[in-house]
Amino acid sequence: MTKQQKHVMCRSCHAHCGLVVDFEDGLPTATHGDKDNPAFAGFSCIKGRRLVNHHTLPSRLLSSKKRRPDGQHYDIHWQDAAAEMAEKLQGIIAEHGPDSVAMYIGTFGYNNLNAHAYSLALMDAMGSAMKFTSVTIDQPGKGIALSCHGPWLAGPYRVDEWDGLMLVGTNPVISMNGGLGMNPAKRLFDARKRGMELIVVDPRKTESAKEADIYLQCRPGEDPLILGAIAKIILEEARYNKSFVDAEVEGLDALKATLAPFDPGKVAAHAGIDSEQLVKAAHMLSGWKRGSISVGTGPNMSGFGNATEYLNLALTSLMGHWRQAGEVKQNSGVFITPAPAIAASPGPMPAWGFGRKMRVRDLEESASGLPTGALADEILTPGEGQIKALICLGGNPMLAWPDQIKTYEAMQALDLLVCFDPRMSKTCELADYIIAPKLHYEIKGCTAAPELFGMFGAGWGFEGPYGQVSDPILDVPEGSDLCEEYQFIHRVATEMNKTLNVKSFALFGDPQEQDRQATPVPPGETPDPMASWSISLRGSPVAISDAFDDPEAHRGKMFDRPPTTVEPKPDDWQGKLDIGNPSMLAELEEISQRLAQSDSLDDQDYPFRMISRRINEVLNSSWHEDPVQSKRVGHHPAFIHPDDLADLGLSDGQVVEIESARAMISCVAKAASEVRPGCVAIPHSWGTSPNEKEDPLGQGGNTGRLSFSDRDFDRRTGIPRMSSIPIRIRAAAAG
Numbered sequence: 001m002t003k004q005q006k007h008v009m010c011r012s013c014h015a016h017c018g019l020v021v022d023f024e025d026g027l028p029t030a031t032h033g034d035k036d037n038p039a040f041a042g043f044s045c046i047k048g049r050r051l052v053n054h055h056t057l058p059s060r061l062l063s064s065k066k067r068r069p070d071g072q073h074y075d076i077h078w079q080d081a082a083a084e085m086a087e088k089l090q091g092i093i094a095e096h097g098p099d100s101v102a103m104y105i106g107t108f109g110y111n112n113l114n115a116h117a118y119s120l121a122l123m124d125a126m127g128s129a130m131k132f133t134s135v136t137i138d139q140p141g142k143g144i145a146l147s148c149h150g151p152w153l154a155g156p157y158r159v160d161e162w163d164g165l166m167l168v169g170t171n172p173v174i175s176m177n178g179g180l181g182m183n184p185a186k187r188l189f190d191a192r193k194r195g196m197e198l199i200v201v202d203p204r205k206t207e208s209a210k211e212a213d214i215y216l217q218c219r220p221g222e223d224p225l226i227l228g229a230i231a232k233i234i235l236e237e238a239r240y241n242k243s244f245v246d247a248e249v250e251g252l253d254a255l256k257a258t259l260a261p262f263d264p265g266k267v268a269a270h271a272g273i274d275s276e277q278l279v280k281a282a283h284m285l286s287g288w289k290r291g292s293i294s295v296g297t298g299p300n301m302s303g304f305g306n307a308t309e310y311l312n313l314a315l316t317s318l319m320g321h322w323r324q325a326g327e328v329k330q331n332s333g334v335f336i337t338p339a340p341a342i343a344a345s346p347g348p349m350p351a352w353g354f355g356r357k358m359r360v361r362d363l364e365e366s367a368s369g370l371p372t373g374a375l376a377d378e379i380l381t382p383g384e385g386q387i388k389a390l391i392c393l394g395g396n397p398m399l400a401w402p403d404q405i406k407t408y409e410a411m412q413a414l415d416l417l418v419c420f421d422p423r424m425s426k427t428c429e430l431a432d433y434i435i436a437p438k439l440h441y442e443i444k445g446c447t448a449a450p451e452l453f454g455m456f457g458a459g460w461g462f463e464g465p466y467g468q469v470s471d472p473i474l475d476v477p478e479g480s481d482l483c484e485e486y487q488f489i490h491r492v493a494t495e496m497n498k499t500l501n502v503k504s505f506a507l508f509g510d511p512q513e514q515d516r517q518a519t520p521v522p523p524g525e526t527p528d529p530m531a532s533w534s535i536s537l538r539g540s541p542v543a544i545s546d547a548f549d550d551p552e553a554h555r556g557k558m559f560d561r562p563p564t565t566v567e568p569k570p571d572d573w574q575g576k577l578d579i580g581n582p583s584m585l586a587e588l589e590e591i592s593q594r595l596a597q598s599d600s601l602d603d604q605d606y607p608f609r610m611i612s613r614r615i616n617e618v619l620n621s622s623w624h625e626d627p628v629q630s631k632r633v634g635h636h637p638a639f640i641h642p643d644d645l646a647d648l649g650l651s652d653g654q655v656v657e658i659e660s661a662r663a664m665i666s667c668v669a670k671a672a673s674e675v676r677p678g679c680v681a682i683p684h685s686w687g688t689s690p691n692e693k694e695d696p697l698g699q700g701g702n703t704g705r706l707s708f709s710d711r712d713f714d715r716r717t718g719i720p721r722m723s724s725i726p727i728r729i730r731a732a733a734a735g
C-alpha cells in the first residue's frame with residue numbers, strides 16, 4: 001500500500017482553507033486541516049472534509065445536459081451545447097436587444113474568479129449590461145454605506161490588534177463571514193485570552209456570542225436603532241476620538257442632530273433589550289483604542305441594512321478605528337493589488353444614480369450592483385427591456401432568491417435558461433442547458449477570492465501576505481465529459497465570433513486600470529488554465545505563474561511581501577470621511593419614527609419572526625445530499641425556544657408549518673434555548689420548487705418562499721425582507 005498526502009485548497013466556501021488530502025494507492029481516503037498552514041493553522045470544517053467525496057457523489061453530473069420539449073434532460077457534449085447556446089443567444093439579441101440577456105453570478109462564481117472574469121467579459125462582448133450577482137441578496141448595505149461614507153485607504157486594524165469587537169447579526173465562528181478572519185474559533189479564543197472584549201447583537205445566542213462580555217439578544221430588525229443609540233451616547237458624552245474626527249471626518253453635527261431621538265431607554269424598550277446593557281455596550285466600545293464592528297447578513301436582510309452598515313462605518317470613524325500614518329500594514333497583497341497605504345480617505349463616492357435603471361419599483365444599479373431582488377420581475381414584465389435569457393454561474397435562484405413563487409414563474413417564462421452546475425439543482429431542473437463543470441480538485445485554483453473579500457472590511461481576507469495555489473489532485477471521473485466554466489464561455493464567444501476582453505480581478509480596486517489592462521482573448525483556441533488565470537489576475541503583486549512555480553505556495557505560505565508603513569496624507573489632500581450623508585441620515589430619521597410606535601412589533605396574525613441563520617454542516621443549497629453532511633443535520637430545522645414550543649403545544653422533533661402572509665413551508669421543530677422567544681431561526685436555501693410536494697422530513701421548506709420581493713424592499717439595492725419575516729407556526733396537519 002502506498003500512502004501519500006497532497007496539499008489542497010478547499011473552495012467549498014469563500015474561505016479557501018489550506019487542507020491535506022490523504023491518499024492510499026492513489027485513492028483519496030481522508031481530508032484534514034493542515035496545522036503547518038500559516039493562515040489556517042489546522043482548521044477544517046465538515047464541508048471541506050467532504051469536498052473530495054462530492055467529486056464522486058451519484059448526484060454529480062458527469063456530462064452537460066439539454067432539456068427536450070418533454071422536459072427531460074439528455075446528455076449533450078459541452079461543445080455542442082456551446083454552439084447551440086451561442087445561436088440561441090444571437091437570436092434573442094437580434095430580436096430583443098443585448099440587454100434581454102442577463103447573467104446571475106452566485107456563490108461559485110465568487111469562488112472561481114477566473115470563471116467570473118470570463119463571464120463578465122462575455123456579457124460585455126454581447127453588449128449586455130444585465131450583470132447581476134448574489135451581493136444584492138446578501139449584504140448589499142456594505143457597498144452603499146462604503147460609498148456614502150468613503151473608504152479609508154490604509155484600511156482597518158486586523159484581528160490580532162483589536163481591543164474589542166462588536167458582531168451585529170453575524171456568526172463568523174461558523175460562517176467565516178468577516179469579523180474574525182480565518183480559523184475564527186481559534187482567533188476568538190486567542191483574542192479573548194489576550195483580553196479582547198466582545199459585544200454581540202443577535203436574537204440568537206450564537207457560537208460567536210457564547211464568549212461575549214455583553215450580549216444583546218435583540219428583536220430582529222432593530223439594529224439601526226441599537227447602533228444609532230450607541231452612536232448617540234458616544235457623541236453626547238463626547239467619548240469619540242476628537243482629534244481624528246476633527247482632522248478626517250465631516251458631518252458630525254448633522255449625525256448628532258439626526259440621532260437626537262435615539263434615546264437609549266426608548267431604543268432598548270423597542271428592541272427588547274436591557275437599557276443598562278445598551279449603555280454599557282456604548283461605554284465599552286468607546287473604550288477601545290483599536291476596535292472593530294462587523295455587521296452580517298442578519299441586519300442586511302431585516303430592513304434598513306444600508307443605515308445599519310452606515311452606522312457601523314460612522315462609529316468606526318468616530319472612534320478613529322482606522323490604521324494611522326506610521327503604523328504598519330502586514331498585508332501588502334499577493335494576488336490582489338491593495339489600495340495605497342495612505343492615512344486618508346478620498347471621500348465618498350456616488351452610491352447610486354450612475355447606472356442602469358430597472359423597469360420595476362424605481363430600482364437601479366447601485367454600488368452593490370444591479371438589484372437581484374428585481375430580476376424575477378424584469379423577466380416577467382413584458383415590453384421593451386424584458387429579460388429573455390438568463391445564464392447562472394454557480395448560483396441557484398430557485399432556492400436562493402427571495403419570493404420563490406415569483407422566481408419559479410420567472411424561470412419558466414424565460415426563452416433560455418443556462419446553469420453552470422455540477423449537480424441537478426432546483427434551478428437546473430428548469431434549465432434548457434446545464435453545463436457540467438470540472439470540480440475544484442480537478443482544476444487549478446488560488447486564494448485570490450478570499451483576498452479580494454479583504455476589501456469588504458475588518459476581519460475579512462488574510463491578515464498577512466498569505467497565498468496558496470493548487471493543482472488538480474484528482475482525475476475527472478471515468479467516462480465523464482466536463483469542461484471548466486471559462487473554457488465553455490470562451491467557446492460560446494468563439495461560436496459568436498466575439499473577442500472577450502477579460503478584466504483582471506487583481507486590479508478590482510481601480511476600474512480604470514482594469515479597463516486599461518483588460519486582455520483581449522480572440523475567438524479560436526482557448527488559453528490553457530495557467531494562461532487564463534494569468535489573464536484574470538493580470539497585474540497582481542505576485543504573478544500567479546510564479547506562485548505556481550513555487551512548491552511552498554502549493555502548501556499555502558506567507559509570501560515575501562514586506563509590510564507597508566502607512567504614509568501620512570499629502571498636505572493638499574482634500575477627501576474626508578462623511579458621517580453626515582443626507583440620504584443615510586434621512587433613512588435614520590425614518591427609522592427613528594418607529595420609536596413613537598408601540599414598542600412591541602407583535603402582529604396578531606403573524607406573532608413570530610422567522611430569522612435567517614446558517615448551520616455548519618451545509619453551504620447554502622449545495623451538496624445537501626452528501627450522506628455524512630445530511631446525517632449530521634437530520635432534517636431541515638426550525639430552531640424555536642422551548643418556552644414557545646410549550647406555549648404552542650409543540651414538541652422537539654415535530655413537523656411544523658411556518659406560514660407568512662406570502663406562503664407556508666414545513667420544517668422540523670428543534671428546541672433551541674439560544675433563540676430569542678418569539679423568533680424562529682431557519683437555515684436558508686433548503687426546500688423544493690413550488691410545484692413539488694414538500695417533504696418536511698427530507699429537504700424541508702424554502703425560506704425564500706415566505707418573502708415578497710415587492711414589499712418592504714430596500715429602495716437602493718432592492719433587497720426585500722429575507723430575515724425578520726412575520727410568521728405563525730402550528731403543528732403540521734396529520735399525514
Ligand SMILES: Nc1nc2c(c(=O)[nH]1)N[C@H]1C(S)=C(S)[C@@H](COP(=O)(O)OP(=O)(O)OC[C@H]3O[C@@H](n4cnc5c(=O)[nH]c(N)nc54)[C@H](O)[C@@H]3O)O[C@H]1N2
Binds near residue numbers: 297394395400684685
Ligand atoms: N431567506 C434567505 N435567503 C437567502 C439567504 C438567507 O440568509 N435567507 N442568503 C442569501 C445569500 S447570503 C446568498 S450568497 C444566496 C446564495 O445564492 P446562490 O449562489 O444563488 O445559491 P447557492 O445555494 O450558493 O448556489 C450555489 C450553486 O452552485 C452549485 N455549485 C457547487 N459547486 C460548484 C462549482 O464548483 N461550480 C459551479 N459552477 N457550481 C457549483 C451548487 O450545486 C448550487 O446549485 O442566497 C441568499 N438567499
Ligand SMILES: Nc1nc2c(c(=O)[nH]1)N[C@H]1C(S)=C(S)[C@@H](COP(=O)(O)OP(=O)(O)OC[C@H]3O[C@@H](n4cnc5c(=O)[nH]c(N)nc54)[C@H](O)[C@@H]3O)O[C@H]1N2
Binds near residue numbers: 175296616724
Ligand atoms: N456553514 C456555512 N457557512 C457559510 C454559509 C452557509 O450556508 N453555511 N453561507 C455563506 C454565505 S453565502 C454568507 S453571505 C455568509 C454569511 O455569514 P453570516 O452573516 O455570519 O451568516 P449567519 O451565520 O447566518 O449569521 C447571521 C446572524 O444574524 C442573525 N440575525 C437574523 N436576523 C437578524 C437581525 O435582524 N438582527 C440581528 N442583529 N441579527 C439577526 C441570525 O440569528 C444569525 O446568527 O456565510 C457564509 N458561510
Ligand code: SF4
Binds near residue numbers: 014047048
Ligand atoms: S470553512 Fe469553507 S473553505 Fe474552509 S474547509 Fe470549510 S468549506 Fe472549506
Ligand SMILES: [Mo]
Binds near residue numbers: 134138
Ligand atoms: Mo452570501
